[in-house]
């Protein structure tokens with residue numbers, strides 16, 4: 001896809017992967033609509049990018065606002081070429097620690113909102129356009145301590161893999177980027193609750209995730225998936241296919257994860 005002057009909508013664009021993606025797409029010549037809840041932070045991020053970047057504060061978990069959001073994009077830019085479903089939430093640890101409403105919020109923000117936003121956006125997306133979901137390796141293999149999050153990301157991945165044929169009828173493509181741990185502020189709210197298993201895989205940067213999103217946009221396949229890192233994706237698939245191998249590897253992965261987590265906490269001043 002020729003990117004110059006195409007229009008991209010990126011959710012969760014005020015920090016981490018979403019911000020790195022908005023920056024990269026903007027640098028590639030696209031006009032970028034940036035969405036997140038906290039208006040001041042989002043507007044500062046869009047202002048830093050400059051002309052061609054627009055902030056629209058919106059909670060994607062409020063599904064009733066999503067038609068309004070797409071209307072805003074169409075009113076400003078006349079259409080849409082790329083939708084990046086990146087906003088996500090996680091309440092960590094034992095599911096029974098959390099109120100039922102928090103668990104429902106994980107599914108609403110991580111899964112229902114991308115599906116609903118894609119449905120609404122598809123009526124306004126130009127032929128050749130692309131939807132990219134930021135899912136997770138936790139959506140390839142059930143991660144204890146991240147049960148609801150894993151379920152939401154698995155749902156997102158599987159929906160995308162199955163819906164590709166529907167979108168193809170409108171000449172639209174869909175892709176998943178599945179990162180392992182990423183060096184963003186995603187862990188900061190509850191670092192103690194992050195499982196050692198989560199940290200057992202090498203960490204990616206938000207910029208590497210953004211490069212993967214761009215690679216999906218520029219590819220011609222649909223559906224497609226990029227795992228980050230590649231080897232961790234293969235390990236997740238093997239673990240999914242073989243519960244016995246998964247159980248055998250788990251103690252070593254837990255030990256490695258504990259070390260990586262301690263190093264991450266020291267580096268981020270969280271210990």
Ligand SMILES: NC(=O)c1ccc[n+]([C@@H]2O[C@H](COP(=O)([O-])OP(=O)(O)OC[C@H]3O[C@@H](n4cnc5c(N)ncnc54)[C@H](OP(=O)(O)O)[C@@H]3O)[C@@H](O)[C@H]2O)c1
Pocket residue numbers: 011012013014015016017018035036037038039041058059060061086087088089109134135136137178179180181182183184185186187
């Ligand atoms: N970091 C990781 O290790 C990792 C690994 C795999 C997958 N992921 C996925 O990557 C995505 C981005 O995570 P990140 O690491 O970049 O986290 P982050 O740095 O915490 O950024 C999250 C972004 O999403 C926005 N957001 C959260 N809830 C929202 C909502 N309801 N409506 C609109 N915006 C919302 C946040 O802004 P506001 O709070 O102001 O709304 C922020 O801009 C998530 O889907 C996450 O599940 C992350």
